[in-house]
Amino acid sequence: MKNLYLYILLGLIIILTGCTNREELSDKNSQQEYLPDKETKPVEEVEDKDEIQDIIDNMTLEEKIGQLMVVGLNGNTIDDHTxxxxKKYHIGGFVLFKxxxxxxxxxxxLLNDLKRANSTNPIPLFLSIDEEGGKVSRLPDSFLKLPPAKKIGDINDKDISLEYGKIIGKRLKSLGFNMNFGPVLDVNSNPKNPVIGDxxxxxxxxxxIGNGILVMNGTRSENIISVVKHFPGHGDTNTDSHKDLPVINKELKELKELELAPFIKGIEQETDGIMIGHILFPKLDNKYPATMSIEVITKLLRERLSYEGLIISDDMTMGAIIKNYNIEEAAVEFLKAGGDLLLIxxxxxNQIKIIEKIKEEIEKGTILKEELDEKLYRILKLKDKYNLKDNLIDEIDIDSINFETEELLNRIYR
Incomplete structure (x- = not known):
């Protein structure tokens, strides 16, 4: 009897276990119908939208070419050419002179009028100037005069250098500028240099390095784009590039030890813009000056020095270019060499000829549309970084800026 009960009990256990397993299997199969396939996702992942690329994708060729240029004006008011x-060429910015x-x-x-005239363009203007202090100063005489860079270097006081840059930034911002072609990072190693000097x-x-980088940082702390110049270095020349083409016969190793050092430090400090000088370096490129040289712009600045910011030409209407090259061909060579923004x-x-030549080269395929879009991306990214807008400025408090300037001058000349 005991064995009989034992067999009955064992049989019941086997039957119950089988039922349980079948129920679990049924539940699993039911659940499996509602589980997503391992290779699919239940919810679509939405990638962050690249608004800059979206703008570029919707621009016409004419609009893209216009953004590659900063141009000058003929007078002190807007004229029909402006x-x-x-309106027609969708120009990317302007530069003002004295x-x-x-x-x-x-x-x-004038700056407000430029902004008003650009109101139909969703992309704001670069409004630029050369404001270095000393003899290279374009601002109205109502501003107290600042000493040249050499005076700041002679004092060699970090606080003064930083404040010097801030004062420049405040002056420009008060009027509506948003870009400064300065400071100069050239090392004035040649006493006979006719153009750099103080x-x-x-x-x-x-x-x-000790002063120039601080001036750069001071300027951009006021939300003014600071473009350092003149890469790879204009300090060891005895020719003024405004008049003709200077030549520097140095190997790359020599340049790294002197001319390039301040620019390398600027790149480490994430400088937003670097201006290329009209200088021939035969040991780097015996055919083209730096402004037109793929060896200097792409291979040296972009690749060796790992610079990712905006590359701007010096004025393409200077003697170094127009005495030795066809201006529109020189402008195209700058872009082909890796440059982004042309200064005309x-x-x-000259502006019209360059625009037409660039369009012709793009249509021929000698300037690739992918390369064009890369340049546009750097330009628009910088405008976005500084949150540039064509907002009008109603008034300026020049007294407060001059008060701060006077305090700085007292520290400089004490």
């Missing part, structure tokens, strides 16, 4: 450059500026109110109104902070890399300061006809 309106054509804005002859464009007569007083504070006129400058304020525009440089000094004749040693230590002085230029003088001559309405």
């Amino acid at each position: 309106l054509v450059m804005l 002859y464009n500026i007569s007083n504070v109110n006129q400058t304020l109104e 525009r440089a902070f000094g004749s040693t890399t230590e002085t230029v 300061c003088h001559g309405y006809e």
